[in-house]
Amino acid sequence: MRVSAVAAVENSFRIPSLGTQRRLKILNLRRALQRSSESGRIVDVSPKWRKSLCKTAGMNLTSTAPHARPWCELPAADARCVVGVLTDIDDTLTTLGAITPDARAALAALCATGLHVIAITGRPMGWCEPFAQALDRGGWPVDAIVAENGAVALFREGDVLTTEYAQDGPTRARNAHRLREVAARVLREVPGAALARDSAGRVTDIAIDHAEFAHLDRAQVDAVLAVMRDEGMTATVSSIHVNGWFGEHTKLSGARWIVRRLLARDLDAERERWVYVGDSTNDQLMFGHFPLSVGVANLMAFADVLTTWPPYLTRGARGAGFAEVAARLLAERWVDVSTRHEASRDRGVPD
Ligand SMILES: [Mg+2]
Numbered sequence: 001m002r003v004s005a006v007a008a009v010e011n012s013f014r015i016p017s018l019g020t021q022r023r024l025k026i027l028n029l030r031r032a033l034q035r036s037s038e039s040g041r042i043v044d045v046s047p048k049w050r051k052s053l054c055k056t057a058g059m060n061l062t063s064t065a066p067h068a069r070p071w072c073e074l075p076a077a078d079a080r081c082v083v084g085v086l087t088d089i090d091d092t093l094t095t096l097g098a099i100t101p102d103a104r105a106a107l108a109a110l111c112a113t114g115l116h117v118i119a120i121t122g123r124p125m126g127w128c129e130p131f132a133q134a135l136d137r138g139g140w141p142v143d144a145i146v147a148e149n150g151a152v153a154l155f156r157e158g159d160v161l162t163t164e165y166a167q168d169g170p171t172r173a174r175n176a177h178r179l180r181e182v183a184a185r186v187l188r189e190v191p192g193a194a195l196a197r198d199s200a201g202r203v204t205d206i207a208i209d210h211a212e213f214a215h216l217d218r219a220q221v222d223a224v225l226a227v228m229r230d231e232g233m234t235a236t237v238s239s240i241h242v243n244g245w246f247g248e249h250t251k252l253s254g255a256r257w258i259v260r261r262l263l264a265r266d267l268d269a270e271r272e273r274w275v276y277v278g279d280s281t282n283d284q285l286m287f288g289h290f291p292l293s294v295g296v297a298n299l300m301a302f303a304d305v306l307t308t309w310p311p312y313l314t315r316g317a318r319g320a321g322f323a324e325v326a327a328r329l330l331a332e333r334w335v336d337v338s339t340r341h342e343a344s345r346d347r348g349v350p351d
Contacts, residue, residue: 071294071312071328078292079332081273083265084116085325086255086286088278089123089145091239091318092296097212099131100319104140106326111141113333118258120146120251122238122282125163126201128154133161144262149236149243149282150254151204155262165204166249166257172204175246179206182231182244190223192216196241205245212240236282239301243282252285276310277325279318284308296321 087093093103110117119142121128128147132154133139144155153164165172183206186193194214196207208224210216216224221242228235228244235244259267267274276286276293281302287293287310294312298321314321 068295068309068311068313071314071324074292074312074328076332078272079329082115082275082292082329083270083273084118084259084263084275085110085329086118086120086274086276086290087322088251088280088283089119089121091279091298092277093119093319093322095318099140102323103319106319106323108141109330110326111143113330115329115333116259116263117142118144118146118255120150120255120286122149122205122207122236122241122243122251123147124198124201124205124207125152125154125203127198128152129161129201132156134159144258146251146254146258148202148204149245150249150251150257151245151247153254153258153261155258164261166254167204167247171247175204178231178246179204182206182228182233185231186224186227189227190220192220193224204247205243207241207243209240210237210242216242237280238282239280239298250285251283252289255286275325275329277322278310279321281305283310294325296325 090097093099093107107117119128119131119140125147128145130138131140132142132145134156135141139156144153146153151166153166155162167175183195186206186208187195190208192214193208193216196209197213199207206228208216210221210224221237224242225235225237228242231244233244233246234248234250235242237243256267259265271289272291274290274292276283276290277296278286278293279296279299283293283295283299284307287295288308291311293310294314295310296314297317299306299310299313314324316324
């Protein structure tokens with residue numbers, strides 16, 4: 001079921017959007033996504049949905065998500081105003097480091113309906129490169145990927161993959177030596193700490209693995225953060241890594257930069273028209289900034305340390321949660337397109 005659903009979405013993604021064809025295409029995408037979600041890890045709908053979220057994330061039932069509402073309750077008017085989706089990657093689109101079919105189908109469906117999609121991650125530039133390539137080279141259907149917590153942007157210009165940095169060359173060169181020194185200090189002073197396996201692809205930061213291939217407990221993570229901050233770094237914790245870097249850039253500054261650079265749009269002037277999707281404590285800045293931010297269900301794994309909650313939560317975890325986000329937006333997009341089509345027909349105007 002899921003394979004055929006993904007194929008339908010991927011095929012539709014390549015069909016030019018024209019009038020009634022577009023309406024039929026969106027309907028097919030919507031049905032395909034729905035089937036994909038049904039076969040995924042969606043938690044059963046229940047009046048006690050917060051308990052379901054806790055169950056999904058393996059949390060104690062005493063964990064709560066204050067002020068967060070189910071994503072399915074997003075008002076239709078809000079959904080119709082959306083022009084783009086910003087999304088984290090690890091444990092939001094991916095499971096164990098790989099994108100799941102439902103999440104990839106959701107990305108394709110969002111792009112096919114004309115919404116902008118930009119991935120924003122703590123992963124390194126080198127890790128992101130293959131996914132920022134053209135679709136026929138294994139790339140993802142996104143406008144751009146912002147890597148290293150806002151430091152690097154990768155996007156396609158025709159067949160050419162372009163990489164741009166938030167910091168200039170001399171600044172990056174100055175920081176490179178300091179990054180190595182801090183990494184050595186962390187490894188020296190925090191027993192059990194190890195560099196993330198994707199460190200070779202990093203240009204502007206360092207990352208300590210706490211949950212991808214290694215396991216650090218809370219005290220060890222705090223010790224890593226303490227060293228990084230003592231060295232003057234900005235430091236955050238994702239679902240898998242502790243990241244540290246020199247500079248003021250963040251996921252939010254990276255989002256502002258790439259939206260202005262690629263789309264000539266002012267993200268702050270239209271922040272209620274962008275959805276942000278994330279899963280971890282390093283997404284809190286984005287959760288607090290975007291009124292339509294949403295956490296996938298596995299965000300509940302961080303319930304006891306989260307200080308800024310998104311206004312919405314999905315019932316599904318990881319890729320299934322992201323597919324749920326897309327399906328809700330797509331449903332309203334379908335209504336919007338259908339309404340405009342019927343209005344055009346009533347006026348005798350070809351759409
Ligand atoms: Mg994440």
